[in-house]
Amino acid sequence: MKILITGRPGVGKTTLFSRVVSELRRSYSTAGFVCPEVRESGTRIGFKVIDLMSGYEGWLAISIDKLGSCRGPRIGKYCVLENEVERVMARTRASLPTASIIAIDEIGPMELNIKSSKEVIDLAISMDKPGIFVVHYRLASEIASRLKGSGVSYKLYMVDPVNRDKLYNEILSLALRIVSEYKQI
Secondary structure, eight states: OEEEEEOSTTSSHHHHHHHHHHHHHTTSOEEEEEOOEEEETTEEEEEEEEETTTOOEEEEEEEHHHHSSOSSOEETTEEEOHHHHHHHHHHHHHHGGGOSEEEEEEEOHHHHTSHHHHHHHHHHHHSSSOEEEEEOTTTHHHHHHHHHHTTOOEEEEEOOTTTHHHHHHHHHHHHHHHHHHHHHO
């Protein structure tokens, strides 16, 4: 079973995800990656990509304004650092088979437009292993349809400022249950 967390930007998806995953990691090996934004003086300058199992990190993308020029692929105002993403994704891909649960924040347009992260996302979605994924709100129905079409069960949570705190216990309880059931197989 996969848990999908979605909602508009700024509603608390990443905070909710981080709280749940932090608790899961206390008892279960967790593979996957997160892509936190990086800010300087209050302005977003890019995104890191961090492998959850090893802590290994690199740049996912940096604003072209910050870099001055871009030699790699561009996504919006960002320059993708493909070599760094590939190094992190190699570690993530290698850790997926041994993990009890897979966690990704986020499955979004940028991550799906980079070959190495898209491959890891595709693998994580297709694996017969519990997963918890933050999904960009414009992609939630597409990812849900893909899971349904593959016969993978999922639960989609739409986060908003009113329900985000209440969802923590529900999502954590479900995640603990599905990991426990998976470990018993």
